[in-house]
Amino acid sequence: MSLNVGIDFGTSNSGVAVYRDGKVHVLPIDGKNIVPEVVKTILYITRDYQHFIGQEAVELYYKQNINRQRRFVQKWTGEIDYRGADMHYVRDIYTYVDELQPGRLLQFIKTALRSEKYQGTQVFERYYYLSDIIAGYLRLLKQRAEELLHEEISGAMLGRPVRFSTDREQDSKAQETLRQAALEAGFRQVAFELEPVAAALYYELSLSHPQNVLVFDFGGGTLDLTITRLGDAEQREVYASGGIGVAGSDFDRAIIEKRMLHHFGKGLVQHDRAIQGLIDTIPDWAALPDLSTPQARAVLQRAIQAGEAPVRLKALESLIFNDLAFSFYNMVEETKISLSSQAVALARMNEKDLDIWELYMRSQFEKDILEMYQQIEQVLLETISVSGMQPRQIDAVVKTGGSSNIPLFSAMLERIFGEHKVIASDVFNSVTAGLAIKASQSM
Amino acid sequence: MISQDKIDEWIHEVEQRPSSAELIIRYIANRLSELTRRDEELATQNIELISGRKVEEYESRIASLEYQLELLKRQLGGEVVLPTEASQEPDVKDMVVVWLYNPLGQVLKIELEPGEIGANRQMARLADAVSPAGMQPVVLASSSLEELLFIFDSGRTVRHPASQLPASASLSLDWGQAIVEEPRVREELAAIQPIARMPLYELCIQASRRGYVKKINMAAFTSHVAKDYIGKGVLLPADKPCCLAFANPQDLFVMVSREGYIFSMPAASLPTAIQEVIQLAITDHITSAFVAGQQSSIIFITANGKVVHRETGWLEPARSFKSMGQAILSKSRREAGVRIVGAAPVGQGDYAVFLHLDGRISVAEVSELLAAGSLPGEEAEPSIVSFTTLSLPEGNA
Numbered sequence: 001m002s003l004n005v006g007i008d009f010g011t012s013n014s015g016v017a018v019y020r021d022g023k024v025h026v027l028p029i030d031g032k033n034i035v036p037e038v039v040k041t042i043l044y045i046t047r048d049y050q051h052f053i054g055q056e057a058v059e060l061y062y063k064q065n066i067n068r069q070r071r072f073v074q075k076w077t078g079e080i081d082y083r084g085a086d087m088h089y090v091r092d093i094y095t096y097v098d099e100l101q102p103g104r105l106l107q108f109i110k111t112a113l114r115s116e117k118y119q120g121t122q123v124f125e126r127y128y129y130l131s132d133i134i135a136g137y138l139r140l141l142k143q144r145a146e147e148l149l150h151e152e153i154s155g156a157m158l159g160r161p162v163r164f165s166t167d168r169e170q171d172s173k174a175q176e177t178l179r180q181a182a183l184e185a186g187f188r189q190v191a192f193e194l195e196p197v198a199a200a201l202y203y204e205l206s207l208s209h210p211q212n213v214l215v216f217d218f219g220g221g222t223l224d225l226t227i228t229r230l231g232d233a234e235q236r237e238v239y240a241s242g243g244i245g246v247a248g249s250d251f252d253r254a255i256i257e258k259r260m261l262h263h264f265g266k267g268l269v270q271h272d273r274a275i276q277g278l279i280d281t282i283p284d285w286a287a288l289p290d291l292s293t294p295q296a297r298a299v300l301q302r303a304i305q306a307g308e309a310p311v312r313l314k315a316l317e318s319l320i321f322n323d324l325a326f327s328f329y330n331m332v333e334e335t336k337i338s339l340s341s342q343a344v345a346l347a348r349m350n351e352k353d354l355d356i357w358e359l360y361m362r363s364q365f366e367k368d369i370l371e372m373y374q375q376i377e378q379v380l381l382e383t384i385s386v387s388g389m390q391p392r393q394i395d396a397v398v399k400t401g402g403s404s405n406i407p408l409f410s411a412m413l414e415r416i417f418g419e420h421k422v423i424a425s426d427v428f429n430s431v432t433a434g435l436a437i438k439a440s441q442s443m
Numbered sequence: 444m445i446s447q448d449k450i451d452e453w454i455h456e457v458e459q460r461p462s463s464a465e466l467i468i469r470y471i472a473n474r475l476s477e478l479t480r481r482d483e484e485l486a487t488q489n490i491e492l493i494s495g496r497k498v499e500e501y502e503s504r505i506a507s508l509e510y511q512l513e514l515l516k517r518q519l520g521g522e523v524v525l526p527t528e529a530s531q532e533p534d535v536k537d538m539v540v541v542w543l544y545n546p547l548g549q550v551l552k553i554e555l556e557p558g559e560i561g562a563n564r565q566m567a568r569l570a571d572a573v574s575p576a577g578m579q580p581v582v583l584a585s586s587s588l589e590e591l592l593f594i595f596d597s598g599r600t601v602r603h604p605a606s607q608l609p610a611s612a613s614l615s616l617d618w619g620q621a622i623v624e625e626p627r628v629r630e631e632l633a634a635i636q637p638i639a640r641m642p643l644y645e646l647c648i649q650a651s652r653r654g655y656v657k658k659i660n661m662a663a664f665t666s667h668v669a670k671d672y673i674g675k676g677v678l679l680p681a682d683k684p685c686c687l688a689f690a691n692p693q694d695l696f697v698m699v700s701r702e703g704y705i706f707s708m709p710a711a712s713l714p715t716a717i718q719e720v721i722q723l724a725i726t727d728h729i730t731s732a733f734v735a736g737q738q739s740s741i742i743f744i745t746a747n748g749k750v751v752h753r754e755t756g757w758l759e760p761a762r763s764f765k766s767m768g769q770a771i772l773s774k775s776r777r778e779a780g781v782r783i784v785g786a787a788p789v790g791q792g793d794y795a796v797f798l799h800l801d802g803r804i805s806v807a808e809v810s811e812l813l814a815a816g817s818l819p820g821e822e823a824e825p826s827i828v829s830f831t832t833l834s835l836p837e838g839n840a
Contacts, residue, residue, distance in 0.1 A: 046680060047678055048678075048679060050680070060680065063629065063680075064680065067597060067598060067599070067672065068598075068674075068675075069598075069674045071716070099716070100716075100717070102678065102680075262444075294670065294672075297670075322627060322628075323597075323627070323628060323629065342466065343456070343460055343462065343463045343466070344456070344463050344466045344467055344470070346470050351628075352627070357474055359449070359453065359467065359470055359471070361452065361453075361456045361463065363452075363455075363456055363459065363460075364452060
């Protein structure tokens with residue numbers, strides 16, 4: 001018997017689910033993640049062309065890049081033709097390439113589907129087309145799912161946004177690329193369903209008559225909003241869709257910027273631009289390994305010896321050079337998640353010269369993300385306006401995704417639409433779950 | 444640091460949501476208790492500093508380093524005038540030291556007078572499990588006047604004068620008595636390398652378990668050592684650094700794999716960037732890397748105690764990288780499971796030290812081993828875990 005799964009291939013996180021015996025099983029696809037049911041949409045390709053995804057990719061990226069040696073060599077990358085009135089000459093262009101780079105980290109793969117220009121990228125000696133990159137990721141996702149299910153998977157119901165692009169041709173090209181990648185990854189059957197429809201599928205199954213529904217899909221990387229008419233598959237209509245690239249990972253970043261940087265000398269080291277640059281890079285997890293250069297270490301050690309905020313700079317040195325970044329970002333994310341269920345959480349880390357003890361309250365968190373909160377509310381109101389409806393004409397709001405559990409956003413939805421209309425999905429990732437149901441029904 | 448602003452925020456939170464008070468108090472109380480403990484530890488350290496105990500420890504370390512410096516200068520033929528020479532020359536005797544270490548950073552030191560080294564005798568015994576947590580130990584011999592470089596698989600290094608590390612109290616050893624140079628998270632101790640003679644050479648060659656090699660100019664290497672980071676010298680994620688060797692450009696660098704393949708090449712021809720120089724089977728790895736130097740003989744020791752001897756002239760230096768290697772074992776012996784635990788260049792009067800699977804550490808005169816062709820009393824079953832050679836200090840040979 002062929003086994004079909006639902007795959008939510010997201011911008012930041014992905015997930016796989018299977019529908020069996022009347023139940024959805026969202027697979028714990030990334031055992032190393034804080035939430036094992038989601039896996040980061042990250043592909044790390046090593047110099048010997050091995051592929052890694054999710055937390056394993058992040059961990060390996062840190063392990064291989066922190067404290068590594070670098071050697072920059074000039075590499076010819078092309079030439080530029082200069083043509084003036086009566087002159088024409090050609091100039092060679094060189095770029096500096098780190099020839100000891102152990103691997104390439106590829107993020108935001110799904111976003112590349114929206115781009116008309118992006119074809120692919122060079123990874124060491126091989127050229128990877130976009131479909132190769134996505135296929136590399138999906139292949140590992142499939143492997144992991146098969147290991148968990150002890151069964152071969154033959155088909156996948158993939159989620160897709162309402163629009164990849166406003167240009168119809170680009171939109172169908174993006175879906176075709178995704179289909180091609182899934183086939184390359186080893187799925188024999190591939191079908192698509194709109195992500196918001198999948199997210200509200202549970203809810204739709206319970207409807208006896210059509211309703212106007214707002215799907216509030218708020219995960220790790222983006223907020224996706226869709227106003228649609230559900231309840232009659234024949235007359236399904238999408239009135240409006242919108243969204244913003246602000247979500248869980250941006251909140252983690254805000255926590256680091258506003259509450260963590262002073263542990264590493266922010267505000268104490270005023271005049272040293274090199275050190276300020278190091279501190280300001282901390283919120284960017286992918287850039288952190290690039291800081292672990294001998295020059296950066298020398299700058300820090302000089303400042304420590306000069307008695308310039310020595311305890312904080314020692315903590316900064318420890319974060320950069322002791323492979324602690326992984327634990328640090330996880331600690332911040334855990335603290336944020338705790339604040340969804342309790343009013344006070346403790347951000348705590350005590351390892352190798354790094355001693356963070358930060359009492360963090362929900363009220364502080366709400367203050368720290370205020371600007372993003374306002375942006376989100378504005379996008380929400382704009383999407384409602386584009387649909388031509390008033391909030392009262394929306395019959396239900398289905399919220400899904402980890403960030404939709406943040407009390408501040410639940411309160412916002414209840415304020416705009418009324419408490420009784422806001423429905424929390426009963427599974428962590430209802431897009432993945434909905435896709436799994438769809439896969440079992442229609443493939 | 445807890446600023447007044449933060450305290451105000453806590454108070455504000457409690458005023459707004461009294462239900463938060465219990466959690467806040469619990470967190471602060473735990474922190475207070477943690478800080479009190481830490482304060483006590485710091486106060487203890489402070490007392491040690493004030494009482495001069497720490498100062499004495501550091502003074503002794505400095506004196507030993509100065510002595511090492513003097514030794515190096517003597518080897519280079521320079522004159523030494525140290526201001527503290529007359530009053531503070533430490534009483535460090537030139538003894539033979541046998542080290543036993545494992546990837547967990549546990550190091551056992553056995554100190555012996557040169558006169559105590561006798562042929563074919565048991566030197567000590569490891570009563571404990573030979574390989575705790577599956578971490579295979581390595582045996583190494585050096586002079587007590589050496590400076591040791593501890594190399595971790597992350598590329599980090601730590602230096603210790605051999606004389607400053609405490610020796611085991613008895614010849615019945617267990618890992619509980621070991622000095623621990625603790626690896627950091629996800630780190631293992633990859634090797635220990637004596638480096639006192641380092642300035643006599645122009646190149647340092649770093650080899651990995653999977654047969655990758657890079658050579659480093661000695662000036663650059665010295666600067667890396669000073670910064671306590673020499674790099675991993677690996678390209679593959681599953682690879683690890685395994686050996687260091689010092690050489691002059693004309694010296695012949697040799698690497699020997701567990702399945703009995705040998706790579707040799709003049710040091711000057713080795714790559715500067717990390718490169719695979721020998722293609723090893725997936726089950727194989729490098730066990731020894733050394734410079735043939737002036738020694739004309741090389742011995743290879745198998746896990747079942749056989750001794751294979753070859754003259755340096757037998758080696759066929761590789762002409763290109765990614766060679767398949769020169770085989771020391773016949774196909775049938777390899778297929779029968781014979782494996783090389785180590786190899787080393789040897790001279791007249793050298794000794795070989797062995798760590799056996801049952802925990803025995805034994806010593807044998809190389810000339811007798813060559814005559815017998817195997818270790819006396821060894822079974823056909825693999826019983827040698829690690830092997831090294833030692834030369835007696837001048838005047839004792």
